[in-house]
Amino acid sequence: MDYILRENKKLAKETNINRTIFAACPNSIAVMKASLNSAKRCNAPIKFATTLNQVDLDGGYTGFTPRQFVNKIRQYAKSINLKTPVIIAIDHGGPWLKDRHRKEGLNYEQTMTEVKATFEAAIEAGYDLIHVDPTIDTTLPKGEIIAIETVAARTVELITHCETYRTRNDFPKIAYEVGTEEVHGGLVDLTVFTKFFELLKTGLQREGLTDVWPCFVVGKVGTDLHTTEFDPEVAKTIVGIAAEYGSVIKGHYSDNVTNPEAYPKSGMGGANVGPEFTEREYEGLMELEEIEKQLHNENKVAKLSNIKKSLWNAVIDSGRWRKWLSEGENSDDFYKNSFERQEWLIKTGCRYIWQNHEVVACRVELYENLENNGVKAEQILLAHIERAMDKYFYKFNLINLNDILQERTLEVV
Incomplete structure (x- = not known):
């Protein structure tokens, strides 16, 4: 994921064409198959963003554990001779972001223990990216917003846990995504947005993780559960701030968005789509x-x-x-x-x-x-x-990106 985003940035400077990575939330076997078919037809990378409700150690509502999900994706990809990169990720990984955790009233230690176990299973299964999202706290009084300092500290704790587990077991490097659109105005308050970056940077340095930094930061860009209008002006602002720290902005709730072509024009690095499918x-x-x-x-x-x-x-x-x-x-x-x-x-x-x-x-x-x-x-x-997916591949300027990336890789070699 880091490599693709890095090459996209270089391509943008060379061609003046921005690209936004399309991520599908695989909420059914049909969506999994359609995603791979569409990626093959469009000759572009495809990213799967799996929530803890969808895929987890208990099977989630899809019935797949992380290892089973990875194996199933590989089987489907092989069946159509797919050559394009397939990125598999956890989406919204954090305490109380799994419905069962809230329903069962798990306390902080219990939900964090389960989340960490899921992260370990994902790393072991071969996931490429983990979205670390500790922005929900059910122990707070109703209406109280979690402190940004707490969000940053818990983000550092979870990334540190992943890196410790990964390096101890000699697993390949993975990428990270942080933040959410659902806290502090989606971190759109620019003061809070910048403060989060600084706290994260300081926290990772303190843990000796100076070489670890999230490639994606989630930001609120106008879309949510009930709105479908992407706000390019807000996006450009936070894209610029994220770039100063070496990250790109990821949009969530991009379902049925009315102006998908505005994502790459605004410099958005990625976008998740799920319920639409x-x-x-x-x-x-x-x-x-x-x-x-x-x-x-x-x-x-x-x-x-x-x-x-x-x-x-x-x-x-x-x-x-x-x-x-x-x-x-x-x-x-x-x-x-x-x-x-x-x-x-x-x-x-x-x-x-x-x-x-x-x-x-x-x-x-x-x-x-x-x-x-x-x-x-x-x-x-x-x-x-697939018709819905093809739209995003086209509007996000991803058609034939696979060939372009392959040519650039051969040039480097």
């Missing part, structure tokens, strides 16, 4: 269900899969839709919320239940019903997701 996967399944119904009406399908009903039931029964309710919405009765909100909650909540046994069985039945009639079900589904 769950929405596209859901829409793909709805298209397949419509085809299935047509075939059923023609007596070409004996029994409907009822995939939509299965998805809605699974999301509602999981209760995880409550996590995304806005103030004033009904948390007791899902169906008392507006239909528009119901559909949004289902679409975004599907990522939690793709591996639900009933949902998996319905999807298998749906695919079989269609395949028996000559309909390439999975290809149709993946096309929905």
Whole structure:
């Protein structure tokens, strides 16, 4: 990751074209496959940003441990003869950022112990980057914001733990990402933003880690869960500050962003996209269900899969839709919320239940019903997701970056 960002910086100076690394949050097997397919077609690096909820020692909601996830990605990449770089990373790794930790009421020591164990497993599995994000503290009184000094100190503690474990076991070097868009205005308060850098620099020096520095720093650039407009002016400001310290800015919540072309123009180093692909996967399944119904009406399908009903039931029964309710919405009765909100909650909540046994069985039945009639079900589904991904590869100026990087590497050799 450090190498690619370094070369991107050189390329920008030589060609006046900035590039933004695209990172997909792999919330389903379909998204994993689509990401690799899109990366191959666009001939560009692909980064996977896995949250602790998605992939962890307990399997997460995808069912994969870090080692299993890496192996599965390698298998899929090999199956399509992928040559482009694949970067695998932890996204939002920190205390209480795993839903189960909050639900079970883990104290600080307990959640930190689990996070450190996950980091160790990721390093051992061959991850390339860890996003260290200790910006949540459930022990604080409601409404109180965690002190930036605490954020910096815990960031140093976690990076130090990773480096100690990595060097002791002779694992390859990894890259780091720090910060979050959800604390202190996403560190957009420029005083706080700069202070965080200084505290981090001093803390790492104190631990003897002068050669370790985060390549990515997450900043709030206008997008969040409910907004899709990227703010290039804010981005340019914090990009400039980060550059003085040798880092680039990463944007999160880039889903469905209306102006993705502004990311590279503003000098953004990377952007994460996740829930958008769950929405596209859901829409793909709805298209397949419509085809299935047509075939059923023609007596070409004996029994409907009822995939939509299965998805809605699974999301509602999981209760995880409550996590995304806005103030004033009904948390007791899902169906008392507006239909528009119901559909949004289902679409975004599907990522939690793709591996639900009933949902998996319905999807298998749906695919079989269609395949028996000559309909390439999975290809149709993946096309929905890949179309969205191709947009980011194109708008982020990543097309054929793989060839460019390979040529530059050969020149150095």
